[in-house]
Amino acid sequence: MAATTRHEAELKKKCKAIIEDKNSTLLEIFRAQCLMRGACGIKELGRTFRIIDDNKSGTLDQKEFEKCVRDFGLTQFTKEHTDQLFQEFDKDKSGTIDYEEFLVKMRPPLNNRRMDLIMRAFSKLDYDKSGLVTKEDLEGVYDVSKHPKYMSGEWGADRIFEEFLKTFESEESTDGTVTRDEFVAYYAGVSASIDSDAYFDVMMNNAWRLGEKSAPRKQWKEQKEDSLMVKMPDGKVRNTSIVPKGGNEGEIWRSKLWSQSAEEAPSDQKAPPYAWGKGACRAGGIPSVNEVYPDP
Template identity: 30%
Template sequence: MPQHMFGPDPVHENRVLRSLKALRMQLGHKGSSAILGVRSSFAHLGDASMDKVEFDRWLSSNGLHMSTHDIDTMCNYFDVDGHGHLNIEAFLTGIRGDLNDRRMSIVLKAFAKADPEDTGFCHTTDLMANFNVAMMPEVRKGTLSEESAKEVFLHRLEGTADVLESNISKEQFVDYYSWLACSIISDDTFVDLVETAWSVSEADVDEDRFNMCVQVLMGWADEKVKGVTDEVKQKQLMRTTLQHFDLENKGSLFMPQFMQATHRMSCSMSEEIAQLFFDKFAVEGKLDYYVMTEALYS
């Protein structure tokens, strides 16, 4: 999010954040279609920015309300070139926000079903083959047929009508769900929505992230022994590094110690993922790094 043109101002920024939250709530009450339609509602303007009068007019045309003072605040805050106009792209980024780690993980898992080789792109045919269109709100309400709903979904993804024979990028997919997430407060609700739509499981996401961390740790050990394919040396190095953080020298680590040790081994992980290691290798609440290293190199 851009800083105010006159420099960082926490009070000013807090007001902007409150205004953005209020705007998201107004859009949320109108449903996911309103949220997803925000970007396209600017398309006809043909400009990269708008003045305060134009911004007020845009709000009114979309059934949204903001005080005159808040309009001034927003236009000043999202004025990236000092001309007194609200930069549309900066504003869109601000109102959309970013997915948190949990939401991002399940979204990337969904996209990976259509892009198993992680190219960053997938054809719409492959994408839609994995999409449970029957779960779209419009289909469930009976306002759209499944075929029409597919076209609506693809249009929202790419922002153009002619998308049936094109590729969708990972960035477009994430952007779509970032907008959709604006109207969903609960992480559990969001994850359930993506799981249902794409037949993926958050449990699988966690396992994938666990395996990725394992590969990073083993890769670190391999690099440290200069690529020598001697698993005994690699295992011993990993164990010695973990032992360095074992202040009681009892062969086990508490969570903070384990996370410090893995950070030393070039693997920064969340507590959520660290807990997976504890679930697999903990004894009486502490991670047994002898058991862990034996298992990783078995």
């Protein structure tokens, strides 16, 4: 769902060409320098903007803008450059730059077709329609049961949601939420690496299944999903947070988990075949029959 390595490489190639082109405007070069950091570059500059805006006014004055550019690491831009850029952003000559207008001006141009696809994807993700995508939103639209690390028991649902949100953020700036403007800024960066509208359409539809309705919200906690840890005979710890009880994938994994544990277990510690379908085992080693919770 996030930009692939190929897209990132193509984006950087195009940005380098813009930077080296003597006919490029200062704004185009500034944008390209941000996108040299990847599709999330403009969104991360926006986050630096919000950090500098310590009074939460949603605006920056000229000195604050200079600090924003400097703190973001774009030191190749002189004070003369930042003064020119500030005038470019401050269209109403108010002496300040508005955050929303700043992001719109910074992101690469998007035609109506691409913008519609991006907004449909965000709307599908933003389950509670708050304008923010959070871990809680993902519980309603992201089926983790097919994720390889979930099926293997290496990661639980919460970890997968957290890692997913990180794909829209840089390593230096993660807060576990993605705003509508940040989402658009990210995909504007991805879009800049793709020339064909048809290809962008296919990519977005394949990634977000825009023609399908979201699945009903999964109430993981209310269904009391198994989430306890089990120490395997090889010393590795696996978790059993697979799917709410009754799911086929969960039953398959529980059977596999038990069979691996039972290989070295004394015969009097082997649970009956139906045990894993009835509950979870406690942490700290191979479970005995009386450690398997019975049905209520």
